[in-house]
Amino acid sequence: MAMAGEKGRGRWFVIAVPYLWLLALFLAPFLIVFKISLSQDVVAQPPYAPTLDLAQGWAGFTEFLSGLSFANYGYVLDFSNEFLEAYGSSLIIASISTVLLLLVGYPIAYAMARAPRSIQPTLLMLVILPFWTSFLIRVYAWIGILSQEGLLNQALLALGVIDTPLEILNTNLAVYIGIVYSYLPFMVLPLYAALEKLDLTLLEAAADLGCPPAKAFWTITFPLSLPGVAAGALLCFIPAVGEFVIPDLLGGSDTLMIGKSLWTEFTVNRSWTVSSAVAVLLLLVLVIPIVVYQNIQQRELEAGK
Amino acid sequence: MRKGLTWFNITSIVLGFAFLYIPILLLVIYSFNASRLVTVWAGFSTQWYWALLENEQLMDAAWVTLRIAFFSSLVATVLGTMAALTLTRYGRFPGRTLFSGMIYAPLVMPEVITGLSLLLLFVAVNFDRGFWTVLLAHITFTMCFVAVVVQSRLVTFDRALEEAALDLGCPPFKTFFKITLPLILPAVVSGFMLAFTLSLDDLVIASFTTGPGATTLPMRIYSQVRLGVTPEINAVCTILIAIVTVVVIIASVMTKRAENQRQAEERAAMTG
Numbered sequence: 258m259a260m261a262g263e264k265g266r267g268r269w270f271v272i273a274v275p276y277l278w279l280l281a282l283f284l285a286p287f288l289i290v291f292k293i294s295l296s297q298d299v300v301a302q303p304p305y306a307p308t309l310d311l312a313q314g315w316a317g318f319t320e321f322l323s324g325l326s327f328a329n330y331g332y333v334l335d336f337s338n339e340f341l342e343a344y345g346s347s348l349i350i351a352s353i354s355t356v357l358l359l360l361v362g363y364p365i366a367y368a369m370a371r372a373p374r375s376i377q378p379t380l381l382m383l384v385i386l387p388f389w390t391s392f393l394i395r396v397y398a399w400i401g402i403l404s405q406e407g408l409l410n411q412a413l414l415a416l417g418v419i420d421t422p423l424e425i426l427n428t429n430l431a432v433y434i435g436i437v438y439s440y441l442p443f444m445v446l447p448l449y450a451a452l453e454k455l456d457l458t459l460l461e462a463a464a465d466l467g468c469p470p471a472k473a474f475w476t477i478t479f480p481l482s483l484p485g486v487a488a489g490a491l492l493c494f495i496p497a498v499g500e501f502v503i504p505d506l507l508g509g510s511d512t513l514m515i516g517k518s519l520w521t522e523f524t525v526n527r528s529w530t531v532s533s534a535v536a537v538l539l540l541l542v543l544v545i546p547i548v549v550y551q552n553i554q555q556r557e558l559e560a561g562k
Numbered sequence: 563m564r565k566g567l568t569w570f571n572i573t574s575i576v577l578g579f580a581f582l583y584i585p586i587l588l589l590v591i592y593s594f595n596a597s598r599l600v601t602v603w604a605g606f607s608t609q610w611y612w613a614l615l616e617n618e619q620l621m622d623a624a625w626v627t628l629r630i631a632f633f634s635s636l637v638a639t640v641l642g643t644m645a646a647l648t649l650t651r652y653g654r655f656p657g658r659t660l661f662s663g664m665i666y667a668p669l670v671m672p673e674v675i676t677g678l679s680l681l682l683l684f685v686a687v688n689f690d691r692g693f694w695t696v697l698l699a700h701i702t703f704t705m706c707f708v709a710v711v712v713q714s715r716l717v718t719f720d721r722a723l724e725e726a727a728l729d730l731g732c733p734p735f736k737t738f739f740k741i742t743l744p745l746i747l748p749a750v751v752s753g754f755m756l757a758f759t760l761s762l763d764d765l766v767i768a769s770f771t772t773g774p775g776a777t778t779l780p781m782r783i784y785s786q787v788r789l790g791v792t793p794e795i796n797a798v799c800t801i802l803i804a805i806v807t808v809v810v811i812i813a814s815v816m817t818k819r820a821e822n823q824r825q826a827e828e829r830a831a832m833t834g
Contacts, residue, residue, distance in 0.1 A: 275641045391759075398588065500672070519674045
């Protein structure tokens, strides 16, 4: 099959430009992070050592290699330094949030897929619209709602549901609300895409054969929507593990999340080498979900052809 | 099961949309509050909007952010479209797996990692941090979103037209601009808009990669938000929400019209 510019320089140009860009600004930075994670902090410019001095040739290179060490990893993995706890609690918070997102998102996506065709595009746009408005603004909106004198407490007090204001802001509960709220479109869209493709004759056949709706849902609809469930779950889980803004603005001082620890290590303690080690370990934790996510994306793409 | 909505479905949609929209609505309402206390309603007022115009720091930050968002999304759209063509049109080539990996990974990569790694790159090559470094960083992470959006259009696209042009001797370069680009234009435009809003919105990557003199609006908002909720911030947010809403609605109406027109033309071509 003839493809646009299959042969010739045009093809290589189209491939090379984005390829080189990503090599230089996506892959190379990771190698630098890895290298710095093996270095030590020094008071100099740049604030880490050793640096590779190519002018000294081979001797410079061996000196550079001998200066590298895994000391920062030892520091990060030391139980007394709270980083391990932060990794653990990030994974837990992200997992619980993903389950909550599924519970909230699935009924919405399901109802959207069942809605009359004519209003589906409108519903879809209504789900996407909040995603276009700033993430920071959406998180900020919850501060005014959840705080001690916030709108939620005022409403509950006025209704007589509670006598004393609830403490929600600066707790993990607020972090869950924030994550579920900000990531909901990422969950609903892949679920909707999977449910919308569902062949309804399968359900009709099940009903004709006397299968109750609930059983038909669990034996037909849900298994067939699993690709959407997996895509949505990973699309929410992976960024949630490294989330910084939500735990910082809505969480309390005892909310440990690794994205926040990395930020603090970098901006407050100003240790570039330790933050690099934290980033490398975070990437190691996430590499399996990221690869699984890429495979799902790839399969979707092949299926679309 | 019949097609159609049950009470459970309607309740899910209503509650879901209430959850999505009530917080934003409250934020907008309280930006018109006369009181400085954001949680106590004291009558309608637009004073906070006027106060914004006096706030030079915020206005400067808004201007920096708009420039970065515009230029970064322009470049990201070109690079992302090229990447999408590479992924869908060029079959296998050495290093394709690495390439698709580098396209998909940034979509889910925690921002703290992307930000830190780009900063360390700029330090390593001794690049002065500021406007340009944020621009480069934004191009890099938004081009992948553009690539995915354009790619999804390219895979569902009828190749016959392209092939016909090529068979008739139209050079590939011209075929792209005459045939392919007009057909995928809605996706390219939504890719551009996605890149624009992502750039407008970004706090973490910009904070890592910026330098003196290039403070973006999210960075300003963030540093004020940390001190608490203020009506000025509500007003800034309301303006941003209004801009985004209007742009998205106009764009979706335009895409829909373009899509209808395209379908009509295709039908006409088939029957004519």
